[in-house]
Amino acid sequence: MREPRGAAARTVSLADRVRAGDRGALARALSLAEASLHDGVAGTSREAARACDELAPLLTGVVRAHVVGVTGSPGAGKSTLIGQLALELRRRGRKVGILAVDPTSPFTGGAVLGDRLRMSLPVDDPGIFMRSVASRGQQGGLALSVFAMVRVLDTAGMDVVLVETVGAGQNDVGVLGVAHTVVLVFNPGSGDEVQALKAGIVEIGDVMVVNKADLPGAHEAYRAIAGILHLSPPDTGAWQIPVVLVSSTRREGLGQLVEALESHRRYLESAPSAQQRRRLRAEWELRAALAAAVERHVVAPARQRGLWADLARRLADGELSARDAAGLLLRQALSGQDLSP
Ligand SMILES: Nc1nc2c(ncn2[C@@H]2O[C@H](COP(=O)(O)OP(=O)(O)OP(=O)(O)O)[C@@H](O)[C@H]2O)c(=O)[nH]1
Ligand SMILES: [Mg+2]
Incomplete structure (x- = not known):
């Protein structure tokens, strides 16, 4: 069977093009890196998934x-x-x-x-x-x-x-x-x-x-x-x-x-602290990834459902503590269910 059109062009990956010094590819990879970690490209659309796949080989090492x-x-x-x-x-x-x-x-x-x-x-x-x-x-x-x-x-x-x-x-x-x-x-x-x-x-x-x-x-x-x-x-x-x-x-x-x-x-x-420093940087990166994940998987869905605004109002009115509100948001995100009272 013949390869679908465009497949040949895609065999040179974005990562390879970036490595080869292709400035257009570098600009695209930077845009993906900037966007994919925020709401936009991180969605579930096929285009978003492809963008994340393209970027993935550039993000380790x-x-x-x-x-x-x-x-x-x-x-x-x-x-x-x-x-x-x-x-x-x-x-x-x-x-x-x-x-x-x-x-x-x-x-x-x-x-x-x-x-x-x-x-x-x-x-x-x-x-x-x-x-x-x-x-x-x-x-x-x-x-x-x-x-x-x-x-x-x-x-x-x-x-x-x-x-x-x-x-x-x-x-x-x-x-x-x-x-x-x-x-x-x-x-x-x-x-x-x-x-x-x-x-x-x-x-x-x-x-x-x-x-x-x-x-x-x-x-x-x-x-x-x-x-x-x-x-x-x-x-x-x-x-x-x-x-x-x-x-x-x-x-x-x-x-x-x-x-x-x-x-x-x-x-x-x-x-002697070089290795410790490397680990500290890794911890920063991990924290950053976690903060972004919380934003995407906890805050954004809660906003969409109105739960975020509701909790913020109840917190402001003294009806519950921030700690309880955060616990509720986390439990809800982890269970994937609507647990709001
Ligand atoms: N005299 C003098 N002026 C300088 C020097 N370096 C920068 N400036 C001036 O200081 C002003 C601010 O410079 P920027 O490079 O924009 O400063 P910045 O810290 O990047 O500013 P932000 O990004 O807005 O925080 C500009 O008017 C520069 O021309 C210097 O070595 N000597
Ligand atoms: Mg500046």
């Missing part, structure tokens, strides 16, 4: 690329820094993938242009692939999407994947779980350092960058941060957090930043 999370307050210069860092990495022959998690953008399409411009990326360099991820209105699935998109970029052969995220809120902490190395970007003169210390967010940074070194106040901020970090003598064998002074607009300090990142990567590979 050990990530080989160095995943660098870049975080910091709004306007600290993260996008500008990432653009310049990407160009510096390109000069050193590395292939770079960029994911910009934009908390405000309602449309991925809109954000792409804005971020591309802010990052001053060349349009014709096959060694750079940049993608915006709109996060507004997404719950649970965002971190999982980012993990999946990182895996896709890794499959495409990127040596480094840079992930930009605004350093506030649960979403970002979840997203940062994907990173091997977290860069915290400070905006000098904004009191960022003090705030970050108070909020304890310095604890998430592996490398500190004081950006806008060309502006007044940068050197003071640098000294303040370095002073605080290096107050106590380091544990032997522990990572010594470097503080790097950078001017993204003048392209100064980028070489030192690349060296700090590579040095952290080497530390991770050699430290």
Whole structure:
């Protein structure tokens, strides 16, 4: 019997095309990774099932690329820094993938242009692939999407994947779980350092960058941060957090930043805690997958049936506890029956 038309073309899988450096395939895989983990494609339609099958081979395996999370307050210069860092990495022959998690953008399409411009990326360099991820209105699935998109970029052969995220809120902490190395970007003169210390967010940074070194106040901020970090003598064998002074607009300090990142990567590979770290990242990914599954299999069906709104109202009126409501939702989802009272 003759093969149905189109079957031959489909024998080259999406994963193979991504591996071979096909940028169209990479763009499609990233879209699938972004969408399939949310409501849309995760449905039961045949098209959705095929999309998930296509994506599946891209979602397992050990990530080989160095995943660098870049975080910091709004306007600290993260996008500008990432653009310049990407160009510096390109000069050193590395292939770079960029994911910009934009908390405000309602449309991925809109954000792409804005971020591309802010990052001053060349349009014709096959060694750079940049993608915006709109996060507004997404719950649970965002971190999982980012993990999946990182895996896709890794499959495409990127040596480094840079992930930009605004350093506030649960979403970002979840997203940062994907990173091997977290860069915290400070905006000098904004009191960022003090705030970050108070909020304890310095604890998430592996490398500190004081950006806008060309502006007044940068050197003071640098000294303040370095002073605080290096107050106590380091544990032997522990990572010594470097503080790097950078001017993204003048392209100064980028070489030192690349060296700090590579040095952290080497530390991770050699430290006795390397395996533990890998397991921690796996736990983040698992949590992200679980959060997305709860959203999809518990929250979404309950919303559809009006149960969600009903429980929220009863909770607000003091008729039941959140714990009881959650228990009820879970039991219902697991039994597949309508157990609502
Ligand atoms: N003087 C100076 N300005 C900079 C530098 N880096 C970034 N900027 C400026 O700072 C502003 C914010 O830069 P972005 O790169 O958009 O900052 P961001 O942290 O990505 O901002 P959000 O994504 O909106 O949180 C822009 O006007 C940049 O031109 C720098 O090194 N020196
Ligand atoms: Mg930005």
